[in-house]
Amino acid sequence: MGKTLFDKIWDKHVVEKIPDGPSVLYIDKHFIHEVTSPQAFKGIEQRGVELFRPKQTVATADHNVPTINQHLPIRDELSRIQVEQLINNCSRHGVELYGLGHPYQGIVHVIGPELGITQPGMTIVCGDSHTSTHGAFGAIAFGIGTSEVEMVFASQCVLQTKPKTMRINIEGALQKGVVSKDIILYIIAKISASGATGFFVEYAGSTIRSLSMEARMTICNMSIEMGARGGMIAPDETTFQYVKGRAFAPKGAAWDKKLAEWQELYSDADAVFDAEINIDAAAIHPMITYGTNPGLGIAVNGHIPVLDDIYDEGEKKNIEKALQYMGLKSGASLIGMPVQHVFIGSCTNSRIEDLREIAELVKGRKKSDTVKVMIVPGSQQVAKQVHAEGLDRIFAEAGFQIRQAGCSACLGMNEDKIPAGEYCISTSNRNFEGRQGAGARTLLASPLTAAAAAITGVVTDIRELI
Amino acid sequence: MENIDTDQIIPARFLKATTRDGFGKNLFRDWRYENNDEAKPKADFALNNSIYGGEILVAGKNFGCGSSREHAAWALQDYGFNAVISSFFADIFKNNALNNGVLPVTVSEPFLQKIFEQGNEATLSIDVEKQTITIDATGEQEPFELNPYKKTCLLNGYDDIDFLLSRRAAITTFEKESA
Numbered sequence: 001m002g003k004t005l006f007d008k009i010w011d012k013h014v015v016e017k018i019p020d021g022p023s024v025l026y027i028d029k030h031f032i033h034e035v036t037s038p039q040a041f042k043g044i045e046q047r048g049v050e051l052f053r054p055k056q057t058v059a060t061a062d063h064n065v066p067t068i069n070q071h072l073p074i075r076d077e078l079s080r081i082q083v084e085q086l087i088n089n090c091s092r093h094g095v096e097l098y099g100l101g102h103p104y105q106g107i108v109h110v111i112g113p114e115l116g117i118t119q120p121g122m123t124i125v126c127g128d129s130h131t132s133t134h135g136a137f138g139a140i141a142f143g144i145g146t147s148e149v150e151m152v153f154a155s156q157c158v159l160q161t162k163p164k165t166m167r168i169n170i171e172g173a174l175q176k177g178v179v180s181k182d183i184i185l186y187i188i189a190k191i192s193a194s195g196a197t198g199f200f201v202e203y204a205g206s207t208i209r210s211l212s213m214e215a216r217m218t219i220c221n222m223s224i225e226m227g228a229r230g231g232m233i234a235p236d237e238t239t240f241q242y243v244k245g246r247a248f249a250p251k252g253a254a255w256d257k258k259l260a261e262w263q264e265l266y267s268d269a270d271a272v273f274d275a276e277i278n279i280d281a282a283a284i285h286p287m288i289t290y291g292t293n294p295g296l297g298i299a300v301n302g303h304i305p306v307l308d309d310i311y312d313e314g315e316k317k318n319i320e321k322a323l324q325y326m327g328l329k330s331g332a333s334l335i336g337m338p339v340q341h342v343f344i345g346s347c348t349n350s351r352i353e354d355l356r357e358i359a360e361l362v363k364g365r366k367k368s369d370t371v372k373v374m375i376v377p378g379s380q381q382v383a384k385q386v387h388a389e390g391l392d393r394i395f396a397e398a399g400f401q402i403r404q405a406g407c408s409a410c411l412g413m414n415e416d417k418i419p420a421g422e423y424c425i426s427t428s429n430r431n432f433e434g435r436q437g438a439g440a441r442t443l444l445a446s447p448l449t450a451a452a453a454a455i456t457g458v459v460t461d462i463r464e465l466i
Numbered sequence: 467m468e469n470i471d472t473d474q475i476i477p478a479r480f481l482k483a484t485t486r487d488g489f490g491k492n493l494f495r496d497w498r499y500e501n502n503d504e505a506k507p508k509a510d511f512a513l514n515n516s517i518y519g520g521e522i523l524v525a526g527k528n529f530g531c532g533s534s535r536e537h538a539a540w541a542l543q544d545y546g547f548n549a550v551i552s553s554f555f556a557d558i559f560k561n562n563a564l565n566n567g568v569l570p571v572t573v574s575e576p577f578l579q580k581i582f583e584q585g586n587e588a589t590l591s592i593d594v595e596k597q598t599i600t601i602d603a604t605g606e607q608e609p610f611e612l613n614p615y616k617k618t619c620l621l622n623g624y625d626d627i628d629f630l631l632s633r634r635a636a637i638t639t640f641e642k643e644s645a
Contacts, residue, residue, distance in 0.1 A: 064481075147562065155634060156637060411473075413482075430533075435473050
């Protein structure tokens with residue numbers, strides 16, 4: 001029997017299998033940030049051991065940093081202490097840090113790929129659930145807790161039980177106005193916020209093959225939102241072209257050797273998955289969420305489910321509670337509903353292609369007076385590119401505010417928060433209660449759908465603007 | 467309640483600490499208090515009702531979904547919970563809980579409903595050695611799964627990191643062989 005892409009990479013990284021227990025899985029690259037690493041550094045120091053392979057860990061500051069005036073000391077004391085600890089910990093333990101002010105700083109899942117640190121065939125972990133993003137390169141990449149960060153510090157390994165595998169095949173051409181964010185929101189709505197728990201997902205099919213690397217990252221990024229440990233896509237010419245020439249990509253003979261290895265990374269034709277799902281790309285519309293988990297999504301021109309039509313009592317109660325929090329009605333359409341905020345950013349959708357796509361739509365247009373629009377580029381490199389291409393002028397003319405790189409209003413940890421009761425169309429990944437600030441109401445959507453709402457001030461079907 | 471995500475268990479604004487201590491007071495913060503005000507506990511939330519108490523939290527399916535923040539497990543433990551029962555746990559949370567001595571007990575959906583039907587004063591017994599959970603009032607029992615390796619760790623207080631440190635030589639050999 002053939003092997004899946006996942007099995008090929010997994011098997012190559014198992015140091016040993018504990019009888020009746022997990023495997024000791026070797027980790028090629030470890031990303032850390034200021035929020036989930038301090039306790040792990042402390043733990044390793046208390047044990048009196050050195051980091052085992054400090055050169056395989058890369059750090060950045062993203063979750064807790066301000067997105068304005070990054071050259072000034074951080075005003076919030078606790079945030080400042082956390083960022084300072086990261087600086088001290090990295091310098092004490094010999095870990096490369098792309099901190100505030102560094103040209104490589106940015107959201108950890110944006111910088112890894114753009115710097116060429118993320119490569120096919122690798123195992124990659126980070127104390128952040130959206131580490132699944134890196135799977136777009138044909139890597140096994142997943143989020144870990146702080147105890148596991150400490151395990152990697154101690155041994156460059158984690159203890160993991162092998163997950164089941166699922167393949168999601170998406171075939172056909174996408175409708176006009178439908179982008180990769182819509183694909184993943186559609187899949188999560190279809191299989192629910194827990195539909196892939198226990199699985200590692202491979203996305204395959206002609207639709208996936210036709211996507212750019214950045215679009216693929218958006219899909220893999222949200223794998224965790226259906227419970228999957230990670231998502232991955234077999235590397236192909238698109239992948240190789242993207243990686244080639246980046247700062248940390250292999251060069252010369254090393255490139256040729258790696259490329260030959262990477263070309264073997266695909267699921268064999270006779271590989272068997274524990275679950276398989278087929279999706280017709282033509283059935284996907286621009287999507288938006290109405291509830292408080294990413295699985296509660298509908299086509300933007302569709303309707304919120306009618307509560308009385310839901311047979312499962314548990315599900316009915318969940319949706320009822322979500323609608324109450326969101327201030328929305330059973331059976332209603334969202335089209336035309338006013339929103340007060342548009343947030344364009346996060347590890348899901350803050351890359352240069354996202355911003356180019358938006359710039360093309362808003363060029364020559366202005367934002368609605370009733371909406372505040374915030375664009376937070378994923379990294380310093382993205383911000384630099386935005387400027388180089390003159391996109392910043394388009395955004396400024398449209399009345400969109402451009403901030404500095406960080407996680408920002410995706411998780412409301414810094415001061416970029418949405419006020420209680422107000423609606424925000426967000427290109428981020430989670431619409432949980434209070435995620436963007438206590439009482440904030442988040443509607444997840446694609447960058448295009450978010451930009452459309454910025455222009456009109458209301459939930460809009462992007463297909464009417466293009 | 468189903469799909470309780472880690473942003474509810476411990477909201478992001480409390481993740482600025484650099485130690486593992488003291489998260490319990492902010493456990494379920496925004497469900498516990500009106501407008502984030504400790505003087506205004508929400509009467510309808512279980513942790514604010516003195517009928518409920520103990521070391522076991524019972525929750526609907528897909529508990530711990532969302533962010534990988536281990537702070538969620540630290541908050542539960544710091545508050546005084548030693549076990550969480552649900553019909554379904556998110557993967558990362560499950561590992562985080564086990565790594566902090568908080569036992570995630572997965573039961574069948576019907577068994578979970580039976581627990582809820584017991585009402586406010588139900589007591590439950592969890593036997594880690596035998597891997598069983600019992601509703602004390604009725605004697606109804608269900609076995610639960612626990613990885614034998616993790617079970618040994620839990621029962622003996624062993625630590626994954628000590629184990630991995632002991633494997634450094636083998637890991638070095640692995641690195642050489644796969645280079």
